[in-house]
Amino acid sequence: MTAQDVFFYIFALITLVPAFVCVFHPNILYAGLSLFGSFFGVAGIYVLLGADFIAATQVLIYVGGILVLILFAVMLSKNIYGAKFQDEKKKKILPGLLGLILLGFLVKFILTTPWNMTLTDEAPLPTVSRLGDLLLTDYLLPFELASILLLAALIGAIILARSK
Amino acid sequence: MLESLFLKFLPSLDPMTSAMVMLLGMPLLGFVIQIFIGKRLFRGGDWVSVGTIFVSFALSVLLFIDLLSSGPQFQWTTSWTWIDLPHFQLTMGILVDPVTILMLLVITTVSFLVFLYSIGYMHEDPRYSRYFAYLSFFSFSMIGLVLADNLFALYIFWELVGLASYLLISFWFEKPEAAEAGKKAFIVTRIGDVGMFIGILIIFFETNGLLHFDSIFSYVAKGQFGGEFLGISLLTLAGICIFLGAVGKSAQFPLHIWLPDAMEGPTPVSALIHAATMVAAGVYLVTRMFPFFTPEARTVIAYTGSFTAIFAATMALTHNDIKKVLAYSTISQLGIMMMGLGVGAYVAGFFHLVTHAAFKACLFLCAGSVIHALHTQDMREMGGIRKKMPITFTTMGVATLALSGIPFFSGFVSKDLILGESLSFAMENPSHFLIPLFGFLSTGLTAFYMFRLIFMTFYGEPRDSKKFDHAHESPWVMTLPLIILSLCSLAIFFTGSPLGLGELSLWGEKSQWVKYLLEPPSSSEHPTSAHLYALILSLTMAGCGILFAYLIYYKQTLSSEKIAEKFKCIYKTLTHLYWIDELYEWAVIHNLLRLNTLLAHFDNRVIDQVLVDGWAPITISTSTNSGDFDNRAIDQMLVDGTGKVVRASGKEVRKIQTGKIQQYLLVGLGAVCGILILLTLV
Amino acid sequence: MTYLGFIREHLLTWIVFLPVVGMAVVLFLPKEKAGLIRWTSAFFTLLSFLASLELCWAFDRSEAGLQFVEKMAWIPTFNIHYYVGCDGLSITMILLTTLLSFLCIFASWSIKEGVKGYFLMFLLLEAGMLGVFVSLDFFLFYVFWELMLLPMYFLIGIWGGPKKEYAAIKFFLYTLFGSVLMLVVMLAFYFYSEPHTFDLLELARPQILKIKDLNIFGIALTIVEFRRVLFILLFIGFAIKVPIFPFHTWLPLAHVEAPTPVSVILAGVLLKMGAYGLLRISFPILPQETYWFSYALALLGLVNIIYGAFCAMAQITLPQDRGGNDWKKLIAYSSINHMGYVLLGMAVFTTEGINGAVFQMFNHGLTTAMLFLLVGVVYDRVHHRKLDGFGGLGVQVPIYTGLVALASFASLGLPGLSSFISEALVFLGSFKVYPSITILATLGIVINAAFFLWALQKIFLGPLNAQYKNLAEVNFRELFTLVPLSVLILFFGVYPMPVLNLMKATLDRLLTLLQAA
């Protein structure tokens, strides 16, 4: 067990425990806050996978953008301590059961599939410049489409949220 | 003369063709100008129509002079391919022969005079220019009808004159009666036309596409026209079908009902269309197709004609509407012509058409003049206007004498010929004695009702003094045509001899020009031994008729009321016109409407029940109560039924659509899990 | 290659897709600018019409086969091609479609709500219809056939009369039912042809289609029976569109509820598609079966003629609460009557008959379109169509009266107007083969005359109904839509050869094919 493996387990815990809390905590505000940890954990996983730029972007977008937005929405939309804000437990049983079954199958498939792994043990290279190259050459069209999507989302959100 | 004229002015074109196209085209030009810009022209553009018809008239006269000099063998024809498909051609062509030219002369003369007359008669009408447009259109169609060289072209113009007649009858369409009459005329004549069309179809089928008159005749003459249908030879059947067209157009029994109603139109129209030209088109058709009719078909024609003659004459006896009396008289006279053609008197029948056109147009125009002066058509409100309208009285008197068949007048010549022929026909075939009998009886009746008309209108005391005071003689544009037409009603005009029996011939054989120009297609003319009897008999009948009329309506020694009282049953039948209209109303229209309603409910009742039981037990409960027309069976069963099944099942299935996304997802997830479990188990 | 050359190379594609281009342009116009939208639509339909005139001009009249053919692989896996072309049969229909579409744009001026959506749908409809008439690939044909349904559904369902939803749904389901049958036949053709193809010309060749015995649902069908079943399925598919009794019940409803221009298109073009489909697909591919069924076809034609005429007459005699008294419905039923002549002419396999039938399709497009336009004119002014509700309009609106009279007389087959020629040709052709049916069918002429004249009398003759003292005469825009049609009706009534020349070579070849069977 190398140091990397240890870090993997640590990051996995950082990801999963808040995610668990996020899903099962009755208070939506706590759920939102716990997402914070989960997103950080995923960023750590990215680092472990040698995706430095992705990890940074994860922190920036998810933690800095999306999470803040969600929290805003939570607070804007509701008296956060209100009684109705609590979710009842009963509703979680069936989804949980089904989720467990699904998880079982997924893990079974993951473990039984003969993965064709071609991992080399080179030290991970910085990816930023290569990603930039790829985005502006091979993936130019999706890149542009993504920008249009963002623009559309921007305009759409403004139009939707603008009070009449 | 005509040819040289055209060669001089239009040297590059074929003179005869251009003459004919001009003859036909001038009224059309008049129509087009009038319908589009007539209102804006000076005097409503009447001069355009009169001018154009005058050109046609002049051309016809020139043509006639040419014909007189070239003799009866004259024939000129030309044709163009009109519809050209593989293995199928239809041609359009012009055929000019003596019959055509005589018809042209009649049509253009009467048209021209009627146009002239209409200037006076219609001058106050708000739709003055439209009236002239329609008249021009009628002249165009009528000229086209006689110029046509094949049956199909003839049929086309045949329908077009029907249209013109419809438009002119319902010219004063604000009057519901006029609108109704126009419709009735068009539909009733169309029933005959359909018969004629079927005849054309039979001929077309039998001769493999020949519709040209001459080729049909030669085909028939060669005996190639075979085939039978229900024991009747197809040739006879085709002839009767063609004759049906003539029955409709010439208002023969049983399709005569439209003509009296057609008197709702303006009087000049009645004179032109419903007395002189269009109704004579049926006679023209029979003349034109004369060689085509088999003896059996001719017998049918003769019986129809003679029966119509007497039948219509009796109906004219009791009518008080001056125009309707004339209308029934027209029907009766057309019957006489048909009878003549039926018994084989080709020349005589056509001759009577020509003379009748002149004097009957004159009678109608005179009646129009009277109506114009008195503003009524009811003879009971007239009387004593002889002094006030001398020209009208004189001309009408001349025409009446002509119609009654009195010597020195044209009607005598032609009618006598027909009656003589029919008599000799009956002498040869005694079983057909009814034909001449009807003919002679109708002569007597004709004389009676015509003189009744004269006496009631012009003699006696004025019955309505207010109208009487208002009366005055018509202007010259109206009286001039009357004078010309009455002159044409004199025997001398047709025979060159005053009495009309050929005792003097002022200009040799050409003086009897109608007889001279018309050649019977086969030697069907009978020896004239019967003519003397016929002459005596018809004169006696006419004399009796006049005498009775004189006694009843002038001297009033016999009271008309008393006679009516005595023969109440007959009188009632006559005033109701034999209940023919009522019969049709009941038999045709009533049943037709019932059939309509029946068919309208057809889907509801019949298809419905059949389809219900057979097709869709699922939706049986929803279908049977459909009562109205639109909720049809097929709809309810197949279309709406399917819809209802879908809707009902949808209603059940819809319950799982809760609108809760999470439930959907849950079901989806469950399904995924289920599938996975199944996959691992299998 | 010059631009003109490029256009001429792909003339049919241009004709079909110019409305689509127009649709794209209209899509980007703001919806408030109704005028701009209308004129843009008019412009593109005009372009399409001009292109079809060019087609007509460049068309070789002596050539019986297909011209202006374009073929491109579309879905190669299933041997489906974008395959278009036109011959004498389709060119008349293309001309009719583009002309009527162009005129109908102007008749659509009275549409006030949802202008943009309306014209989008209308242009799509035109493209669909044109596509049906040029397709030579069964699959393509089917796609266009379905494409045209969609805008029609919305046009009736949104811009229609009081019962529009019901009418639209009914129209849609009816036609869809027919389409499904057509689909079955299409698949059968595809899988029984060697090699598998949707190409209509290929399928019409004698050796391509190898139908085998079939055993389905426990019913054993021999080759002959199976082919007949295919013919019947296909026939029902097309018969719904024609419509042939008893598949006609969608028609009066759809016509009555649709807005004026859509009724015009429905009557003028859509009804022709059924007959066109029969001539284009059923007849050449299944000639023996066509021959075998010809008596039934003629009989159905007779039923259409008589039944349509009587039902039209019932509009006058029945009161409104029993489904009568509607002018538009009267015309709709007269359409059934007129399509009966088409069917009768097609069923007899004679030169006169088939030429008359196709010419009748063309003429019916002109006359009925004109009648519907005319009904629309008065409906825009008085907002009802009750035959009893008028009276004496002839005094007030003489030009309008004249036009209605012209169209009615054309419709009842008056000589000198175009319908007469086609009807006469049909009768001349059919009498040779089925005299008894023809003689019964001539009864339709009389009834036709009766109900049209009766309707004229009710609406225009008699004393003027005081309600309409201020009724406005037809305006310039309406005249613009009506005058071309009346001129054409008159012109082809006097001289029909221009149209007959276009189609006679093609029809002659079709006829030899059928007579061989």
Next chain:
Amino acid sequence: MMFAVDLRHYLVLSAILFVLGIIGILSRKNSVGILMGIELVMNSAGINFVAFSKYVAADLSGQIFALFIFVIAASEVVIALAIILRIYQNKTTVDIEDIKDLKC
């Protein structure tokens, strides 16, 4: 070598995250909560992509896709939150049970 980390571990991690996200989506009444579930699912997808990028493809295409996932997630959350706010303004609730206007 059970604990030596390779592709499978990453995949299992992402699978757990995914299932947690799904459960969140299914069980939350609050629509913002559902949105959080969706974010978890998206994150799990991102992990999958990057892991495959490292272990299977050995190039950067997986990372590129991860980036696109961010883009989509960002747009989605922006639009979704806007819609939720709008609904809240109209109905004063974000409870998914009360939002069933789609049902006819």
